[in-house]
Amino acid sequence: MSDSHEQLLKQYLSEKAKAATTADLEGLRVKYLGKKGEVTELLKGLGKLSIEERKAAGAAINDLKTQIQSSLEESMRELALKEQEARLSAEKPDHSLPGTWPTAGSLHPVVQVAKEVADIFLSMGFFMAEGPEIEDEYYNFEALNVPSHHPARDMQDTFYLESGQVLRTQTSPVQIRTMEALQPPLKMIGLGKVFRKDSDITHSPMFNQMEGLVVGENISMADLKGTLVMFVENMFGKRPYRFRPSFFPFTEPSAEMDIQCIFCEGKGCKVCKGTGWMEVLGCGMVNPKVFEAVKYDTEKYTGFAFGMGIDRIAMLRYGINDIRLLFSSDVRFLRQF
Amino acid sequence: MKVLLSWLKDYIDINETPERIADALNMSGLEVEEIIQPGKNLNNVVVGKILSRDPHPDAEKLSLCSVDVNRGQPLQIVCGANNMKAGDKVPVALIGARLPSGFEISKAKIRGIESSGMMCSKRELGISEEHGGLYILDENAEIGQNIVNALSLDDVIFEISITPNRGDALSHLGIARELSAIFNLPLHRDPLGDEDGEGHVAEQVTVEIQDKDLCPRYGARLVHNVKVGPSPDWLKERLEKAGIRSINNVVDVTNYIMLDIGHPMHAFDYAKLAGKKIVVRPAGKDERIATLDNAERSLDSSMLVIADAEKPVAVAGVMGGLHSSVTDDTTSVLLEAAFFDPTSVRKTSKRLALMSDSSYRFERGTNIDNVPIALNEAARLLKQIAGGNPVKGIADAYPKPEVLRQIKVRTRRVNRVIGINLSPVQIETLLLRLKLDTRRDGEDLIVSVPPYRHDLSIEADIIEEVARMYGYNNIPTTLPAITSVLQLPTPLQKMEKRLRDHFVSCGFNEIMTYSFIPAAIDECFREKKPLMLQNPLSEDLSAMRTSLKWGMFDALKRNILNDEFNLRLFEIGKAFHPAAGGLSEEHSRLCIGFSGSADPKDWRRSAETFDLFSVKGLIQNIADLLKVKVRYAPGSCSVFHPAVQMELMVGKIPAGEFGQLHPNLLDNKKMPKCIFIAEIDLDKLATAIEDAGRMKPIPELPAVRRDLALLAPTAVAHRDILKILTTEGKQLLEDCYLFDVYQGKGIPENCRSLAFALSFRDPKKTLTDEEIQPMISRMVSRLDSELAVKLR
Numbered sequence A: 001m002s003d004s005h006e007q008l009l010k011q012y013l014s015e016k017a018k019a020a021t022t023a024d025l026e027g028l029r030v031k032y033l034g035k036k037g038e039v040t041e042l043l044k045g046l047g048k049l050s051i052e053e054r055k056a057a058g059a060a061i062n063d064l065k066t067q068i069q070s071s072l073e074e075s076m077r078e079l080a081l082k083e084q085e086a087r088l089s090a091e092k093p094d095h096s097l098p099g100t101w102p103t104a105g106s107l108h109p110v111v112q113v114a115k116e117v118a119d120i121f122l123s124m125g126f127f128m129a130e131g132p133e134i135e136d137e138y139y140n141f142e143a144l145n146v147p148s149h150h151p152a153r154d155m156q157d158t159f160y161l162e163s164g165q166v167l168r169t170q171t172s173p174v175q176i177r178t179m180e181a182l183q184p185p186l187k188m189i190g191l192g193k194v195f196r197k198d199s200d201i202t203h204s205p206m207f208n209q210m211e212g213l214v215v216g217e218n219i220s221m222a223d224l225k226g227t228l229v230m231f232v233e234n235m236f237g238k239r240p241y242r243f244r245p246s247f248f249p250f251t252e253p254s255a256e257m258d259i260q261c262i263f264c265e266g267k268g269c270k271v272c273k274g275t276g277w278m279e280v281l282g283c284g285m286v287n288p289k290v291f292e293a294v295k296y297d298t299e300k301y302t303g304f305a306f307g308m309g310i311d312r313i314a315m316l317r318y319g320i321n322d323i324r325l326l327f328s329s330d331v332r333f334l335r336q337f
Numbered sequence B: 001m002k003v004l005l006s007w008l009k010d011y012i013d014i015n016e017t018p019e020r021i022a023d024a025l026n027m028s029g030l031e032v033e034e035i036i037q038p039g040k041n042l043n044n045v046v047v048g049k050i051l052s053r054d055p056h057p058d059a060e061k062l063s064l065c066s067v068d069v070n071r072g073q074p075l076q077i078v079c080g081a082n083n084m085k086a087g088d089k090v091p092v093a094l095i096g097a098r099l100p101s102g103f104e105i106s107k108a109k110i111r112g113i114e115s116s117g118m119m120c121s122k123r124e125l126g127i128s129e130e131h132g133g134l135y136i137l138d139e140n141a142e143i144g145q146n147i148v149n150a151l152s153l154d155d156v157i158f159e160i161s162i163t164p165n166r167g168d169a170l171s172h173l174g175i176a177r178e179l180s181a182i183f184n185l186p187l188h189r190d191p192l193g194d195e196d197g198e199g200h201v202a203e204q205v206t207v208e209i210q211d212k213d214l215c216p217r218y219g220a221r222l223v224h225n226v227k228v229g230p231s232p233d234w235l236k237e238r239l240e241k242a243g244i245r246s247i248n249n250v251v252d253v254t255n256y257i258m259l260d261i262g263h264p265m266h267a268f269d270y271a272k273l274a275g276k277k278i279v280v281r282p283a284g285k286d287e288r289i290a291t292l293d294n295a296e297r298s299l300d301s302s303m304l305v306i307a308d309a310e311k312p313v314a315v316a317g318v319m320g321g322l323h324s325s326v327t328d329d330t331t332s333v334l335l336e337a338a339f340f341d342p343t344s345v346r347k348t349s350k351r352l353a354l355m356s357d358s359s360y361r362f363e364r365g366t367n368i369d370n371v372p373i374a375l376n377e378a379a380r381l382l383k384q385i386a387g388g389n390p391v392k393g394i395a396d397a398y399p400k401p402e403v404l405r406q407i408k409v410r411t412r413r414v415n416r417v418i419g420i421n422l423s424p425v426q427i428e429t430l431l432l433r434l435k436l437d438t439r440r441d442g443e444d445l446i447v448s449v450p451p452y453r454h455d456l457s458i459e460a461d462i463i464e465e466v467a468r469m470y471g472y473n474n475i476p477t478t479l480p481a482i483t484s485v486l487q488l489p490t491p492l493q494k495m496e497k498r499l500r501d502h503f504v505s506c507g508f509n510e511i512m513t514y515s516f517i518p519a520a521i522d523e524c525f526r527e528k529k530p531l532m533l534q535n536p537l538s539e540d541l542s543a544m545r546t547s548l549k550w551g552m553f554d555a556l557k558r559n560i561l562n563d564e565f566n567l568r569l570f571e572i573g574k575a576f577h578p579a580a581g582g583l584s585e586e587h588s589r590l591c592i593g594f595s596g597s598a599d600p601k602d603w604r605r606s607a608e609t610f611d612l613f614s615v616k617g618l619i620q621n622i623a624d625l626l627k628v629k630v631r632y633a634p635g636s637c638s639v640f641h642p643a644v645q646m647e648l649m650v651g652k653i654p655a656g657e658f659g660q661l662h663p664n665l666l667d668n669k670k671m672p673k674c675i676f677i678a679e680i681d682l683d684k685l686a687t688a689i690e691d692a693g694r695m696k697p698i699p700e701l702p703a704v705r706r707d708l709a710l711l712a713p714t715a716v717a718h719r720d721i722l723k724i725l726t727t728e729g730k731q732l733l734e735d736c737y738l739f740d741v742y743q744g745k746g747i748p749e750n751c752r753s754l755a756f757a758l759s760f761r762d763p764k765k766t767l768t769d770e771e772i773q774p775m776i777s778r779m780v781s782r783l784d785s786e787l788a789v790k791l792r
């Protein structure tokens, strides 16, 4: 490479080092490789040389051109990238501004808990049945072995309509309607609103119950226990439980199921009134008189039934201290679930 | 029911801790709600004797007493009570004592005078609700003695809740019987009274039963020379601890027997019984009686009464009459013990709205064998504590002695129902603990039911007794070996689930309101005349809702009054309509309520409020989601603004309505103008769900798009323009939608600009401008000629 070429390359390199933008580089390209660029001028000067000289000098100039060209391309890539980075980062918005998709709403806490409870039984092969909220006395009482003028009617203070129909006091009529419609074997749950004439911070005149019924050949109290233990363990976690004898007209034997208090783990607290136990459901073996009412063969079939207050479970689950909040429609309450 | 441990010990030698006893009763089905130990929190309270009582120099309502508590110098105590005098003995809480209420006694100056202790009332000692002054103790109480000992407060009281089937457990004997079964301990008691006495009862009173079904047995015993007066302390204490007020020795004895063996009794003043005669008969049609509670009551022939020769003297099993009741002047007492039909007593008690400890027990069934026992024991007590002379014998009318019920119990059935494997002998042993005698019949048992166990009538009842005695918690746990018949969720159930999830995603909060609402609501919220409750809790909860709109309105309003203005609520529930034959119909409904900003937390669009079109859009959205074809028609629901509402149609059937709340319903200044409510009948939607159908092929050829900006008189409806566009577009117009509506600057008055996006496609060939242009021209010319709508 001749001295003059070397000089030119040096000059180019020092100018390129000062180039800060792709525009600067473009200027250099014009200055050296453009139509009137310095390297182009050199090439134009070749015509004055002899063929021999031209060959050697041409190769040298082309070499210089290639060097400058590839150097320019490389720098161009680098700077373009930098410039893009700078440009994009200038587009950065205030990331701390809140997102703007509509806020999600909420299912009613009782509906959420009912779904949780139902899902456990549905997974165990139960189906879901429903029934009317306004019932005939027959379905709410007589068919369930609660004759009129029986003290068991005191257990549930009933609302009567002017027609003499009642607002169901329990979801158990759903059992009767299901058994009238279907033959065993069956495993059903029923969910719905029930009504009793009672109102304070733990009682609402309307609340929600989940009912269950299993009927088949050789269904025993051991099956009742096994099924409900499985439910309770999935709902409340594995914890001590107990079954206490109780009384419901439509089951015999009847029981109440307690689990170890979920608040104090059995040590005794205000919620469990110091007993360490919490009642979660009532249950029992279906009274043969109920089977007689739906014309099931009492010798062939046995079964068990259970029922629980969903509102109460929701109150325990979420620490709700006044049942009336559930029916208040207060969004300050509802939005928490 | 309150049960005293000390009283139970009359029957059973039990040495378990109160907690263990309570636990055992719980596990046997008798729920112990509370264990009360009145003496447990009473320390440093002693018997004191008031030596002097003077008025407080600076407070006329207070007294200054000097009280001897047998601890050196008498104490000076300031006291606000008024029922004491010098010489009385009273409970004195010494300095440092802590009363059951948690109150701690310390030295105090009361209106300038030092007081070193406190004299107590029964309530302050926690032994009764009575607070009519200081508790004046028996004059023989030992000064300085700890009050717990002086009053035998070191007792345990169990508050037991007894299920309606266990009438047999409504007494100390009943509970002791249960404990004897649980702990396998013998049951015993001191010798009872007998029929001995002077003269003969048959000569002095006759008993006649006219209705043997309602009164299978009636017994009476006569006691002369009774001195009516206060009961001795032991009797008063037992009654009071059990929660019954002491009245006089005669009444107390009858109450005592009731709490002791569970048999309600009544005592008549023999002198006031006309004809010395007892007749058990239905009341006459217009008969009346003044009962012990000082109320005049009209009777009817469905009620059984106890009468003398002339008139009713008691409502059988419910309450005695005032006229024949025992007073201080009574000297001869006729005691009654009977067995009344439970249903009859219950009916009468309900009809008279009169409940008593007696009726409560008779309703649940008493022990017919206890009739003579109760009478003899009461006579013995009256002799002992009231100086009475019993007349020999019982006037016992028992026309048809009860035969013990026999129940056949099959060993196989017992084991099958409980899921265990007991031998007949094991079952017999368990039943014997409950005093249920059995007899073998091969592998099976015949069980004789004692007369007090009215809850045992079928095999299943005995199976429960076996299970109780075996211990519910000893029964194994297994899972049912059956597969249920299959019942899939109904379309309605599926739809409700889908809707709930959808609404939550769309930002709605689910509410649950009462199915009964006020009787007095604005008429416009009613779809039908509502079904009314006979016995509502209040007027506000007395009518079954005929629609969910009022509940939604109420919910929106109450939230708005709490300054919550941006609301999106929904409810899924039943509406109740009257049906033929006085019965009812239930309709599944969805109700939606909106108010305020559509999305208050979107800082770019927070000012946009809900309007009729947000509601319409949401409803279309649901219809698309559920695959139901809907139409909209003009609405006429009076809940809504007459012009800003629509009706939702499924085919030709109305299936709901929505609109802006009528301005007349905005009865509070806080309520914004734009509140929207929609209500949809889900039953109707569920019947119209369409099958998804088959997929359509993805188009291979491109579509041609055109926008049309139109200037339309405001009176021209979007629907009319759309109709022309779609008719002229024929099959080639694949899609056509409105994308802008503008009114204002640049647009003539009474006009608006509507911009439509049209998309044409021919599945067979690529369309050209030349093919589309004539179509557009026809659209434009028809719009102009028919609607005066111009191209902009």
Ligand SMILES: [Zn+2]
Pocket (backbone or CB within 6 Å): A261, A262, A263, A264, A265, A266, A267, A268, A269, A270, A271, A272, A273, A274, A276, A277
């Ligand atoms: Zn607890």
